[in-house]
Amino acid sequence: MEYTKPLAKLIEYFQKLPSIGPKTAQRLALHVIKMPENEVKNFAEALIEAKTTISYCNICFNMSSSNPCEICSNPTRNKNIVCVVAETKDLMAIEKTNEYNGTYHVLQGLISPIDGIGPDDIRIKELLYRVNQNDIKEVILALNPSVEGEATSLYLNKLLKPFNIKITRIAFGLPMGSELEYADEMTLTRALEGRIEI
Amino acid sequence: MEYTKPLAKLIEYFQKLPSIGPKTAQRLALHVIKMPENEVKNFAEALIEAKTTISYCNICFNMSSSNPCEICSNPTRNKNIVCVVAETKDLMAIEKTNEYNGTYHVLQGLISPIDGIGPDDIRIKELLYRVNQNDIKEVILALNPSVEGEATSLYLNKLLKPFNIKITRIAFGLPMGSELEYADEMTLTRALEGRIEI
Numbered sequence: 001m002e003y004t005k006p007l008a009k010l011i012e013y014f015q016k017l018p019s020i021g022p023k024t025a026q027r028l029a030l031h032v033i034k035m036p037e038n039e040v041k042n043f044a045e046a047l048i049e050a051k052t053t054i055s056y057c058n059i060c061f062n063m064s065s066s067n068p069c070e071i072c073s074n075p076t077r078n079k080n081i082v083c084v085v086a087e088t089k090d091l092m093a094i095e096k097t098n099e100y101n102g103t104y105h106v107l108q109g110l111i112s113p114i115d116g117i118g119p120d121d122i123r124i125k126e127l128l129y130r131v132n133q134n135d136i137k138e139v140i141l142a143l144n145p146s147v148e149g150e151a152t153s154l155y156l157n158k159l160l161k162p163f164n165i166k167i168t169r170i171a172f173g174l175p176m177g178s179e180l181e182y183a184d185e186m187t188l189t190r191a192l193e194g195r196i197e198i
Numbered sequence: 199m200e201y202t203k204p205l206a207k208l209i210e211y212f213q214k215l216p217s218i219g220p221k222t223a224q225r226l227a228l229h230v231i232k233m234p235e236n237e238v239k240n241f242a243e244a245l246i247e248a249k250t251t252i253s254y255c256n257i258c259f260n261m262s263s264s265n266p267c268e269i270c271s272n273p274t275r276n277k278n279i280v281c282v283v284a285e286t287k288d289l290m291a292i293e294k295t296n297e298y299n300g301t302y303h304v305l306q307g308l309i310s311p312i313d314g315i316g317p318d319d320i321r322i323k324e325l326l327y328r329v330n331q332n333d334i335k336e337v338i339l340a341l342n343p344s345v346e347g348e349a350t351s352l353y354l355n356k357l358l359k360p361f362n363i364k365i366t367r368i369a370f371g372l373p374m375g376s377e378l379e380y381a382d383e384m385t386l387t388r389a390l391e392g393r394i395e396i
Contacts, residue, residue: 003290004262010248013241017226028215030287032245033252033261040249043211044242047230050208051238054231063231064202089228092201 007033059130061106061123063088071095071103078102080137084127084156086110086144094142102140105130110148111155119155127156131163138166145172145190205231257328259304259321261286269293269301276300278335282325282354284308284342292340300338303328308346309353317353325354329361336364343370343388 003011007029014025032040056062057069060082064070071077081102085091091104109122131139139160143149153169160167173191174183183191201209205227212223230238254260255267258280262268269275279300283289289302307320329337337358341347351367358365371389372381381389 004252004264004268006244006248006251006263007261010244013244016237018229019222019225024217026287026290027217029248030261030285031216032249035249037249039214040245043214044245046204046208046211047238047242047245050204050227051230051233051235053204054202063205063228065204066202070202087228089224092224 056106056108060104061108061126062091062104076101080135081140082127082130082136082138083140083142085142086149086152090142090144102138107143107152110143110146111152112148122152124156124159128159131160131165136163136165138168141167141169254304254306258302259306259324260289260302274299278333279338280325280328280334280336281338281340283340284347284350288340288342300336305341305350308341308344309350310346320350322354322357326357329358329363334361334363336366339365339367 010029010032011022011025014020014028015022020028032043035043053065054063055065055067057064057067057072059068059072062069062071066073078101082105083091083094083100083102084105084107085094086107086109088106091106094100094104105123105127107122107124107127109117111117111119111122127139130136139156141153141156143153157167171194172187173194174180174187180188208227208230209220209223212218212226213220218226230241233241251263252261253263253265255262255265255270257266257270260267260269264271276299280303281289281292281298281300282303282305283292284305284307286304289304292298292302303321303325305320305322305325307315309315309317309320325337328334337354339351339354341351355365369392370385371392372378372385378386
């Protein structure tokens with residue numbers, strides 16, 4: 001199969017994106033050819049603008065085009081609570097609930113010895129510095145319920161204990177709308193362990 | 199949820215692409231921010247280059263940056279056989295088999311009265327002109343086995359009959375590796391109808 005060259009190049013670029021296979025890459029590239037020219041130009045500009053203007057917040061390491069980021073510089077957010085997440089996408093997921101009014105700390109990864117990621121490779125010392133320098137009353141650990149997430153939570157808990165602040169972890173258990181019958185053993189175990197009085 | 203502005207814009211553009219929902223758009227945009235800057239620039243340039251240099255071949259209406267396209271101008275391709283497809287992506291699927299050495303004719307759609315697409319809205323007259331002006335010995339109809347594909351095939355068969363050329367249609371039947379037991383009735387019916395002597 002011989003794609004015309006500029007098309008082959010575009011397909012290749014789409015294919016480098018996560019979760020985009022050869023079929024989807026081809027579909028996206030063909031769609032681009034059919035888009036109005038100014039739309040394509042705007043898309044291309046949006047790519048470059050996002051890449052060149054967005055960096056990491058010096059306080060919480062969230063992605064932002066301003067520094068400090070929109071959340072850290074928002075006077076209505078509660079600076080005494082810090083929610084620790086692994087990645088910006090986790091922060092975004094929590095923001096979408098509209099239920100949290102504190103600030104964040106994006107670790108930019110999780111401890112994972114298998115992948116060669118140790119405590120010094122993620123933003124742990126920056127978190128400790130923040131807790132040490134500011135009047136922080138609660139740290140919420142909101143890391144994935146995976147081996148890496150659990151290990152990182154345990155490690156952080158140990159390091160944060162000496163500061164004498166409240167350390168909490170988000171609840172693990174049955175997702176809303178799910179059926180107990182189909183829950184896996186690990187989830188059910190955690191749901192039982194995490195039972196609360198009503 | 200307040201995305202930082204350039205990120206929101208990029209997510210919006212990704213979301214306009216086919217089969218990209220809000221979650222995938224967010225993942226792709228976050229990935230772009232983490233890509234090396236020159237990679238992002240190359241991607242943006244590839245978008246614009248593909249859009250501005252690719253148009254339709256004047257002979258077969260395949261997408262190409264050259265005119266006639268790579269296939270029509272390839273001296274080793276058999277110009278006496280024309281395979282009629284609905285879209286460039288169908289042409290690409292056939293090219294990937296490496297089994298076909300003729301030329302194509304991309305209709306750029308199928309007759310679909312429900313969607314208001316009549317015979318004049320797709321490249322049918324261009325096909326008839328081609329068959330009339332050139333020494334074409336066989337037209338292969340390779341349209342989807344859908345209502346629209348069948349209707350278009352019937353219509354084309356009627357128009358092409360007077361030219362006294364061979365008109366064929368690709369086979370419909372059981373896909374390779376499938377199981378007869380799980381085939382739907384329509385497919386089995388077509389497989390029986392299309393049985394060939396062995």
